[in-house]
Amino acid sequence: MTTKPSLREALADSAQLSVTWELVPGRGAREKAQEHLVKMAELAAKDARINAVTITDNPGGKSAIAAYAMAVEAKRLGIEPIVHYTTKDKNRNALESELYALDRADIENLLVMTGDYPIQGYAGNAKPVFDFDAVHALRMITKMNAGAYTKLPPTHFFAGAVVSPFKSTEAETMAQYYKLHKKIANGAKFIITQLGYDARKFDELKKYVDMHNLAVPLIGNIFVLSLPVAKMMNKNLIPGCVVTDSLVARLEEEATQSNKKELQLLRAAKQYAVLKGLQYDGVNIGGHGMGYADIQYIMEKGEELSADWQDIARTEFNHPQDGGFYFFEQDESTQLNTCQPVDRTRTGSSNSSLRLKLMDMVHETAFDHKAPLYPMNKAIAKYIDKSWVKQPFTIAEYTTKTMTNQCRFCGDCAMHELGFICPMSQCPKQQRNGACGGSRDGWCEVYPGKQKCIYVTMYEGFKGHGKEERMKDKYMPPCNWDLHRTSSWLNYFNDRDYNTNKE
Numbered sequence: 272m273t274t275k276p277s278l279r280e281a282l283a284d285s286a287q288l289s290v291t292w293e294l295v296p297g298r299g300a301r302e303k304a305q306e307h308l309v310k311m312a313e314l315a316a317k318d319a320r321i322n323a324v325t326i327t328d329n330p331g332g333k334s335a336i337a338a339y340a341m342a343v344e345a346k347r348l349g350i351e352p353i354v355h356y357t358t359k360d361k362n363r364n365a366l367e368s369e370l371y372a373l374d375r376a377d378i379e380n381l382l383v384m385t386g387d388y389p390i391q392g393y394a395g396n397a398k399p400v401f402d403f404d405a406v407h408a409l410r411m412i413t414k415m416n417a418g419a420y421t422k423l424p425p426t427h428f429f430a431g432a433v434v435s436p437f438k439s440t441e442a443e444t445m446a447q448y449y450k451l452h453k454k455i456a457n458g459a460k461f462i463i464t465q466l467g468y469d470a471r472k473f474d475e476l477k478k479y480v481d482m483h484n485l486a487v488p489l490i491g492n493i494f495v496l497s498l499p500v501a502k503m504m505n506k507n508l509i510p511g512c513v514v515t516d517s518l519v520a521r522l523e524e525e526a527t528q529s530n531k532k533e534l535q536l537l538r539a540a541k542q543y544a545v546l547k548g549l550q551y552d553g554v555n556i557g558g559h560g561m562g563y564a565d566i567q568y569i570m571e572k573g574e575e576l577s578a579d580w581q582d583i584a585r586t587e588f589n590h591p592q593d594g595g596f597y598f599f600e601q602d603e604s605t606q607l608n609t610c611q612p613v614d615r616t617r618t619g620s621s622n623s624s625l626r627l628k629l630m631d632m633v634h635e636t637a638f639d640h641k642a643p644l645y646p647m648n649k650a651i652a653k654y655i656d657k658s659w660v661k662q663p664f665t666i667a668e669y670t671t672k673t674m675t676n677q678c679r680f681c682g683d684c685a686m687h688e689l690g691f692i693c694p695m696s697q698c699p700k701q702q703r704n705g706a707c708g709g710s711r712d713g714w715c716e717v718y719p720g721k722q723k724c725i726y727v728t729m730y731e732g733f734k735g736h737g738k739e740e741r742m743k744d745k746y747m748p749p750c751n752w753d754l755h756r757t758s759s760w761l762n763y764f765n766d767r768d769y770n771t772n773k774e
């Protein structure tokens with residue numbers, strides 16, 4: 272067997288571009304998809320240039336064989352797997368169980384994500400779980416690695432996360448970048464991009480990470496794009512993946528040519544060259560039905576083309592979204608970015624309505640630990656907690672919050688940290704630490720054209736009051752389900768909610 276650096280080693284070596292190959296497990300146990308995955312993993316194991324295979328978890332929100340089951344097979348064949356570890360279908364206990372199973376199998380590489388919203392299941396659609404978001408999962412893994420929380424011997428997980436720079440609006444872009452800070456602060460050791468074909472956006476992410484000293488290896492996603500898949504991504508049918516009209520038009524032209532498959536692979540090789548030129552630390556290559564010969568071609572041709580990466584970036588990956596936002600000013604000579612951030616007081620939308628200001632004032636007067644009314648309110652809450660008033664008080668709070676925020680009675684309310692928007696009722700994935708990757712043009716992944724992503728609304732509200740940086744720093748713990756169907760106000764003043772029970 273060929274000796275090759277581990278994924279950690281490859282990503283730590285700035286002189287080397289690491290290569291990972293994305294394999295999709297598919298439905299069933301002994302079907303074509305699983306046999307293909309095993310065969311490709313075996314070939315990847317023998318190629319010193321491929322550092323790991325990444326294995327997707329229920330892609331598109333549809334059930335498939337568990338990623339870790341296929342990862343065990345890949346590992347046995349001699350290639351390091353990266354398991355896509357998503358929080359969408361499992362509560363925190365099931366997530367922890369999976370970590371023990373992975374640890375027992377010596378599988379260390381995880382790509383931690385929220386995951387796509389479930390869209391089908393046996394006898395109807397599956398219940399969306401989303402007990403944790405990706406930041407919660409990263410934090411739990413970090414604690415297990417430190418031997419804390421479980422009080423068991425430390426684990427050795429090497430966990431990464433995903434970010435999408437390919438967002439069209441300022442609010443979505445900033446929501447992605449603010450969440451990136453939280454992912455890294457809570458333990459992400461590498462970052463893989465979502466799918467997109469805009470070199471300026473890849474460059475933006477790299478410059479953003481450098482500018483903020485985030486010190487995390489970046490892996491660029493390369494997907495071998497066929498016309499049917501490009502059209503689906505263009506119509507927003509695959510969450511988070513962005514293909515613009517201009518790229519679809521180019522693929523339509525290519526579809527009339529007899530060598531369209533070669534052209535698709537050539538585009539992937541060119542993307543490899545651009546990512547290498549932009550000094551990404553790695554590439555993650557994927558595409559439907561790709562064989563080992565395709566991967567070999569992309570790596571070899573990509574290396575050959577890498578000297579011309581700037582020309583390629585300008586001519587082949589110049590697919591901006593209409594009116595799309597960029598964090599940095601454009602560099603006219605390269606068509607990429609300067610290191611000068613745009614003046615965001617002159618871009619995007621903001622909402623300076625009085626609502627946030629008033630709600631903040633109420634919080635600062637009555638709820639904040641330093642608030643003048645806090646001691647009195649705490650004493651009253653202590654009294655109510657032990658009296659017959661507790662039940663009517665709880666019902667009154669629930670009724671008020673249901674009218675204003677469709678309250679879900681979690682009892683662990685964090686709305687004052689989140690611009691007075693409730694993630695439990697208004698975000699279908701109940702994200703407490705920032706936006707998932709699925710929004711498009713400001714709309715929620717689950718309700719496109721009908722409901723804005725709550726983090727877009729939140730950003731615009733905070734920006735209207737100059738407080739948008741709030742979204743970057745504060746870690747929001749998961750809900751404590753012991754508090755379900757109880758009064759969050761009583762829990763707050765009686766020191767039972769997340770403000771007291773710090774993780």
Ligand code: SF4
Pocket residue numbers: 697698699700701702705706707708709710714715716717723724725726
């Ligand atoms: S509201 Fe935003 S974070 Fe929540 S599911 Fe929709 S797009 Fe994702």
